[in-house]
Amino acid sequence: MDEKDFDNMRRAGTDAARQVGEAFTQIDFSGVSKSIEKAVRDVGWQLSTFGRDERSPYVISDPQDVSRARWRMWAGLAILFFVTIPLVVVGLALLVFSPFSGIVTLALGVAAAVAGSRLVGKGAHEKAFAQMLQRVDKALGDRQSVSVAELAGEAGVPVPQLVSVLDEAISRGLIPEGHLDVAGTKKMLYLTDDAWDAVQARTRPSEATADEPAPATDGDDVGSSTLPEEAREVLSAATQSAKQISDCASRIREAEVSATLGRIASKSEDICAYVMHHPEVASQFRRAATYYLPTTAKLAASYAELEGHAGGPEAVRTLSDLRASFAQVDEALSKLSDELVLDQSIDVHSDIEVLRTMLEQDGLSERD
Structure with missing residues (x-):
């Protein structure tokens, strides 16, 4: 060697x-x-x-x-x-x-x-x-349902940490019939299938009514019954999330965060209006409507809960991360809106060029 x-x-x-x-x-x-x-x-x-x-x-x-x-x-x-x-x-x-x-x-x-x-x-x-x-x-005792905030106070566990524990326990089968509902503004834990089914039975009629296609009007709006199925699904998901985000924005005390969430809700509604008149672009809005906006609504609800308990360093760091995430979503929706309008502008300019060319070929327009 x-x-x-x-x-x-x-x-x-x-x-x-x-x-x-x-x-x-x-x-x-x-x-x-x-x-x-x-x-x-x-x-x-x-x-x-x-x-x-x-x-x-x-x-x-x-x-x-x-x-x-x-x-x-x-x-x-x-x-x-x-x-x-x-x-x-x-x-x-x-x-x-x-x-x-x-x-x-x-x-x-x-x-x-x-x-x-x-x-x-x-x-x-x-x-x-x-x-x-x-x-x-x-x-828990023998309760079949309880709000997560109430359970967190009784168990002495922070709400975000409790949600993580409950989610893991349900996935591991340690709460065999457990259902964790965190989509709404009030997080709920249901410990039996009967309690969960009862809640679903009460909410299903209202959801069905909300999802029913609106009748066509004599104005410029297009009735949802005339929209393709994909466009109806995207619009339904985005509209529900935008409403939840707007509700959370009204409950948040910090002006900057409330304004950011308000812009997100407003931009979502504007894009929904655009998709209503141009259902062919619904696929470009699907990911935002079915993932980004529902996730933002969930995070906004978490911010509203944590805002009153921001004394500890972990809570302060979490709120800071949430603010940064809201700003990213706001920017992403602006880019998506610009892309949709740009696509339409390209189509309009193409149609204009074709029209001019045909008019010139038919001798109905003078060349510049």
């Missing part, structure tokens, strides 16, 4: 050591700084639920899940401190005497660091999830 090979192997060992360092930096120890705050919340929650031993019959919550998640975290930490660190130290030492052995040892250290980090991260997530699900389980 010549000196060049030895240098190459030394550089490989250095790269392996760097990977170990990167693996360590991926471990999230931010929860340690919040331990005091969490302890205070735990005491408050225990006092609020004192004497209430009943749990919800509609939630599957195992008290042992917290212990199992904690053991997983300890296993990951044990791998990091009792396997990874010794392997890294030994590997670095072997690089001097036996480069190949050092590289292999460092590679094993990297693998152990990755495995340990994953165990710690997974355990921390499962522990937090199990603890919050137990709070939700105890706060």
Whole structure:
């Protein structure tokens, strides 16, 4: 083995050591700084639920899940401190005497660091999830439906965090008949199919009435009964979202955000009016109508809820992100409106040129 090979192997060992360092930096120890705050919340929650031993019959919550998640975290930490660190130290030492052995040892250290980090991260997530699900389980009692805001107050969990936990619990089958309705201005949790079906039965007639095609008028408006199916679907979705966004804008105290959401709703209505008269462009508006606008309506409702609880740094950061997202949607709708008008302008200019050419060919117009 010549000196060049030895240098190459030394550089490989250095790269392996760097990977170990990167693996360590991926471990999230931010929860340690919040331990005091969490302890205070735990005491408050225990006092609020004192004497209430009943749990919800509609939630599957195992008290042992917290212990199992904690053991997983300890296993990951044990791998990091009792396997990874010794392997890294030994590997670095072997690089001097036996480069190949050092590289292999460092590679094993990297693998152990990755495995340990994953165990710690997974355990921390499962522990937090199990603890919050137990709070939700105890706060629900035997209710079949409850507003998310009310449940958050009783369980001592922030609304955005509670929505995430409920969504995960439903997807994992821990709330077997659960339905989370966050589309409207008031988020609701339904724990049985019967409660969910009852709500759907009450709202379905009004939705059917709203979706019925309006009769054609004698004016310039085109009756929706004459529109293609795609155009009707796009217009229905966009109109509903625009109304929700407008309602949220009226409830938001911050003038700039309220104005931005108002512009989004107004631009959506203008585009809907354009699509009403030009249904052939409905496909260009479909993504905005079926995804961007409903998502914006949901985020606007979240902003209205968080606005009154913006004391913590996390809430402030979330509100800032929401403001930036609203500005992006506002800009995107302006571009979409310009593109639709540009397409029409191109068609109009083409028609004008054809008309002029035919008039000139028929001798009915003089050339410039």
